Amino acid sequence: MKLPRLLPILLVVALVSAGALPLSSPAVAQEQITLVVWDNWTRDAEQEMIEILNDEFEAAHPGVTIKRATYATDDLTNILPLELSSDSGPDVTMINQGYSGMGALVEAGLLLPLNDYADKYGWWDRYAMGLHSRNSFSADGKQFGVGNLYGVSNTAEVVGVYYHRSIFEEQGLEIPKTLAEMEALMDKLLEAGITPIVFGSLDGWPAIHEFSVLQGVYITLEELDAFMYRLENGTFDTEANLKAAQKLVEWVDKGYFSPGFAGMDYDGATFGAFLNQEGAMWITGNWMTGSIIEELGDEAVGFFAFPSEQEGVPAIVPGGVGLAYGIRAGTKYPDLAAEYIDLVTGPRAAELLFERGFFPATALDPALLTPGTLTADVFDVWQAVNKANAVGHWLDWTAPNIAANIQELMGKQVTPEEFVADVEAEYRGG
Amino acid sequence: MRVKRRQQAFTYGVLIFFLLIAIMPFVGNILTSFKAKTELSRGLFTLPEQWRTQNYVNAWEGARFNDFFVNSVIVVVPVVVVSTLCSLLSGYAFGLISFPGERLLLLVIVLGLMAPTEAVIIPLWHLMDRLGLRDSYWALILPQIGLSFSFGTFWMRAHFKNMPRDLIDAAVVDGCNTSPFSPRNVLWKILLPLSGPALMSLVVLVFMWTWNEFFLVLVVGGTDYRTLPVGLALLRGRYSADVPVMAAASTIVSLPVIVIYLLFQRSFIRGMISGAVKA
Amino acid sequence: MKTLLRGDAVSARRPYERPYQAYLYILPGFVIYLVFVLWPIVSTVRYSLTEWTGFTTPRYVGLANYERLAKDEFFWNALGNNAFFVLFYTILPILVALLLTSLMTRRHLRGMTIFRVGLFVPQVMSAVVVGIIWRWMFDYRGPLNSFLREIGLTELARPWLGDFTWAPYAAGLVGTWVEYGLCMVLFIAGVQSISDELYDAARVDGANLWHEFRHVTLPGLQQQLLVAFVVTFIAALRVFDLVFVLTRGGPGRETQVVSMLIYERAFEYHEVGYGAAMALVMTVLIVSVSAITFYVQSRREERENAR
Secondary structure, eight states, X not given: OOHHHXXXXXXXHHHHHHHTSOSSOOOOOTTOEEXXXXXXXXXXXXXXXXXXXXXXXXXXSTTEEEEEEEOOHHHHHHHHHHHHTSTTSOSEEEEOOSIIIIIHHHHTTOBOOOHHHHXXXXXXXXXXXXXXXXXXXXXXXXSBTSSEEOOEEOBEEEEEEEEEHHHHHHTTOXXXXXXXXXXXXXXXXXXXXXOXXXXXXXXXXXXXXXXHXXXXXXXXXXXXXXXXXXXXXXXXXXXXXXXXHHHHHHHHHHTOBOTTGGGOOIIIIIHHHHHTTSSSEEEEEGGGHHHHHHHHOSSSEEEEOOOBSSTTSOOOBOEEEXXXXXXXXXXXXXXXXXXXXXXXXXXXXXXXXXXXXXXXXXXXXGGGOOXXXXXXXXXXXXXXXXXXXXXXXXXXXXXXXXXXXXXXXXXXXXXXXXXXXXXXXXXXXX | OHHHHHHHXXXXXXXHHHHHHHXXXXXXXXXXXXXXXXXGGGOSSSOOSSOOTHHHHHHHHHTTHHHHHHHHHHHHHHHHHHHHHHHHHHHHHHHHOOOTTHHHHHHHHHHHHHSOHHHHHHHHHHHHHHHTOSSSHHHHHHHHHHHHHHHHHHHHHHHHHTSOHHHHHHHHHTTOBOOTTOTTBHIIIIIGGGOHXXXXXXXXXXXXXXXXXXXXXXXXXXXXXXXXXXXHHTTBOSSOBOXXXXXXXXXXXXXXXXXXXXXXXXXXXXXXXXXXXXX | OHHHHHOOTTGGGGGGGOTTHHHHHHHHHHHHHIIIIIHHHHHHHXXXXXXXXXXXXXXXXXXXXXXXXXXXXXXXXXXXXXXXXXXXXXXXXXXXXXXXXXXXXXXXXXXXXXXXXXXXXXHHSOHHHHHHHHHHHTSTXXXXXXXXXXXXXXXXXXXXXGOTTTHHHHHHHHHHHXXXXXXXXXXXXXHHTSOHHHHHHHHXXXXXXXXXXXXXXXXXXXXXXXXXXXXXXXXXXXXXXXXXXXXXXXXXXXXXXHHHHHHXXXXXXXXXXXXXXXXXXXXXXXXXXXXXXXXXXXXXXXXXHHO
């Protein structure tokens, strides 16, 4: 055997076979412009939407090629800072908001302020100013919610209550207009042996929404903003948060949530339990609308806004805008990038999104909606809370570990008082 | 005779018990991969109402396996070949040669297994950036050769330590030597034929680890060199995932590893027979 | 028997004649390892003395990260959880794998391929799937609880992975389920290189399964046991995916492990320096335990060779 002499050859072959492969993507012709775009559109319907828009953009700009890459949200958030700091990073990218997302990028000077482009293209009128503040940071990245605009979103997100119309009809229930009515309704469901709210807290984050809707009953938007944007008077240690925590524990004790909710995950157990009518309601976001319609059609399920203590006064509900499109500070083509953002967050994109069961952040022609459908319900809720300026926040943008605290609260490991103190302590510490 | 039969029954009993625990979840995963979402909460081991092969089509397309499969193969082959060869050599040195600094060097090499990827990955990104290797197959291949070399050295060392040393003595008397450059080297002439099972198990493990590597590929791989596990991650939406499609995609990703293991475990047994004859 | 297996100290000197050759054998792999693995690790040590986002200029802060670490209750909680997982990721898998290996390797059984492949399957499955499946197995309405209710232990039924007392055990057992396959592959390969003559001799002496295991298999697997112990011990302290897909570190912080905190610091809080300090403390722990293991093992070898 000639193995020893073969060995270096084998090594070389292995290395060369790897090296013979192209080290970088095929070069483009000199006069061509390649706009690198990263996004979060992972699902089929979303891919279809963005590919149509990209084709249209390329058709309108001869010589421009869009090189698109997709990431799941967490993955995108993980690698964006590194990639934006290099010359080969994306020209346009979707960005997750909050201090650790957009804030850190702004602080490092990696994003381009979009104010001038917003003036030029009229982005300010796309949706409420309160929503633009979610894509805004002071130029040093320290102050959330004020200063420059660094992103534009094209989808809206809102948490509300999905309910099975058939269960409500059988039990003779009406959509509750106050928190008291909501509780009475749930007692009735319990008597009939039906779990009122399908819920699972195994993944952590869904518990945030359960707490948030109750928080929204008691808190004012000023208080919540102060906490979220870390204003001087920002604190978690408030009467409203304590009341919300006490109410949440009360609901756990009364058995309003799925039995064994601590062990149920979101995608499988909770979603499945709702589809199979193992409970009457599900408090979660409008992002599930498409999936519910896909399984049960547009008419079996309805959606209403979580009620407040007073009829006619909407409670603050967690919501906002989806991931925002922004521009890398070092890009060679800022104007082209802005033009691209104008297209993918504009009316044409809204139309394509809506056709595919997503909720555009921009205003929409009401004639597109069929009353009595889930789609129409969700849209109504979004319009109502948006108009009433009752769109709350995702608490984990500012309190990244709050899900663990809420699990402890719901698992009776801490009292409501301790819960509030724990979150406050972390808020001060971080 | 009765004792023997009782032993046989005991053996089968224990093995079947563990086999059930081992494969039941896998069976559950395969059943899930054919179901509709509405069927999920009914139970893991219920048969699908309708065998939805569409889930596999969706998985294949949604995770863009067409693009990423090739990348996976391009990465995994050089990693397995080079790291196995390098580990064979260094394992031999650590296992059978006594040299100054042996223990310290071994610890330094095994250190590669110990440091958490989450912490090392950002310095690695900057290193790759400086070397101009980022966004290339090299960025995926070279670090994974290094990591596999850590385990491989450690493992082959263990194997060679167990080798009967009078075998080597006899070989040296017969005219073999220990020079790395000589064709009459003990390693190639005597030890390699006896190292089948150890090498095969190394190949299987390195293949599996490289095939499944996610985080490294995500961070240093850029957008053009993604492998299957990164494709799998694309199936996760912002707030939810399609569980049956995920199950289908995972079945697709794990199949090559099972096939490789199947192929190589057959040579485990062959290795045992030939080893028994020679020893 | 011993001489057949290991040779004695004198004859074993043969390959030692030219020790410098060892470096030549190690060199090719070591060069790649040095640049692409060791160098980033050394950088991590450097960065642990800085405040660094990972994408801006690091600022030297001395030992500040370590002082902060000493007072970080979440870190110590997580490290405690890792220590707890050693039982499930290291000790139990080794025991299970030893049992299965000894049952499978020495007998000609029908259906051996099915056992060998089937028993390896858990090691192959991707973490995501392991998460989906076991979450369901442990669900309040899942198979485990149904079984408990069936046999009349209704009060024991609970959402295991969400239970503040039981979640660490449940998550740990899944670790055992995954890790034993790795140990098994190592042990099977190890048994192949034990000489058949030893087994034949044992059988002539009328040894039963246990004696054969105790006096032939176990002594023959010393080296493989060392590898399995070190590798699974590292797995226990470095675990991330497997726990994350089951519990996300919850409920509360009951199953939070150090790697999750490192990840959180490096990628969510952009405190790479602090994350590096955590990583370093953990690495030092692993290295110490491994070094002790190496030492004990080589002392034992010396004793045996001297015999």
